[in-house]
Amino acid sequence: MADSILTPRSWDALLAGAGLPRLDARALLESVSGHSREWLLAHGDEPVPAEVQSRFETLAARRRHGEPLAYLLEWREFLGRRFRVDADVLVPRPETEGLIEAALGLLNAMAQDGRPADTPLRAIDLGTGSGVIAISLSLARPDLQLSATDASPKALAVARGNAQALGTAPIRWLLGDWWSAVPPDEGLFDLVVSNPPYLADDDAHLLDPALAHEPRMALACGPRGMEAIETITAGAIGRLSPGGWLAFEHGADQGATTRACLLDAGFQEVSTRSDLAGLDRITLGRRP
Ligand SMILES: C[S@@+](CC[C@H](N)C(=O)[O-])C[C@H]1O[C@@H](n2cnc3c(N)ncnc32)[C@H](O)[C@@H]1O
Incomplete structure (x- = not known):
């Protein structure tokens, strides 16, 4: 050298x-x-x-x-925009673009559903990381009232910086553990969207050199890998307006368990969509 x-x-x-x-x-x-x-x-x-x-x-x-290229370049492209990333945030994945597509479809349907023009739709992104989900939604629909949470202050700082650089409408950034970050008087949301950590703590993928450089808390969430999805789902039913939607990205082998989790919590119209590789990736459910 x-x-x-x-x-x-x-x-x-x-x-x-x-x-x-x-x-x-x-x-x-x-x-x-x-x-x-x-x-x-x-x-x-x-x-x-x-x-x-x-x-x-x-x-x-x-x-x-094995350090991800995105960390070395300090950016990753997502839906045609450059997001700044560092080792405090997950490197945004192309699969997550499908979650934005699904979320925008739901928001557009709700917007056309005879709402008064002066009632903005309200959405929240739980576990925002670099902010790709909240920021992409905000840029597509600047009329949205958006909040975004993360338990990592460093991730929230990256997300805020990206929102500022990309010129979003104001987003409310909330720090804390899933729903406890969201004040009880925050009101109801029309859409809850999340790409939470979904690997089990002992998942062999965590040993992959590429994943080893990403924040552990962005990847794994407990002995089964379903804990974050379960916590978010349990809290979502009381935070969604009637007819509001919950949308998750999850692991390819978690479609059935995520659907069961949503149905147990009282969600309806529960369905799973595939990613471009044909793998179960996104599950949606609607509050009755
Ligand atoms: C899979 S990453 C997703 C990041 C980003 N939304 C994306 O799609 O690229 C999960 C995020 O959830 C956050 N997280 C992990 N545990 C959390 C918790 N208990 N409460 C809130 N956020 C949490 C992590 O810090 C991480 O930013």
Whole structure:
């Protein structure tokens, strides 16, 4: 490594010698150099400034040790927008875009359901992390009255920063353990949406080097992995307006247990939707 820092190398040589998939290496090199892909292609045989080379070598080594690319770049794209992420928040997943699609469908249906024009729809995102769900909903429907919670103050700080950078309507940020973060006088919501932690504490996936870098509390929630979904569901029925919806993202093997959980709590019109891979991913239920 010391030798590679001291020896000037070309852009092409740096990419080829990174020991990373080409796409990852290129994304890191674009990030540390500030140059576009086209520029790097056109100038591949020119020498790389020592400082850029050194920063690239450091990030490439971290990537080789399994750190998510999003943490190294400090952003992840979600629904066409860049969200800032760091090791305090889950890296947003493409599957969660399906939850936004489902939530917007429910909100649009409720909006067209003969509501008085001066009664805004109210929604809450429980366990907001980087804020991708609340912020995407707010940008799609600036008329929504939105709240978002997390038990991690650091995650809430990231979410607030993203909301500010992306220019959302005001969102109410609430810190605390699931429903205890939401003051009892907050009123009823038309939509409760959540992508909670849903792995069991001993799930083998947690040993995967990619997941090992993400906050444990964003991934696992108890011995069965259903504890967060159960707590949110139990509290949701009393926090939703009649006809309001609860929408979860969950693990591919949790469709049946999540439906059973919602039905036990008194929800109706309970159904599960698949993700793009055809796996159970989103379960919805309506307060009677
Ligand atoms: C799977 S991550 C989802 C983050 C983000 N909503 C997304 O979809 O990318 C779950 C989030 O729930 C939060 N969380 C975990 N336990 C919590 C609790 N008891 N109360 C509130 N939030 C919690 C975590 O900090 C994390 O941000």
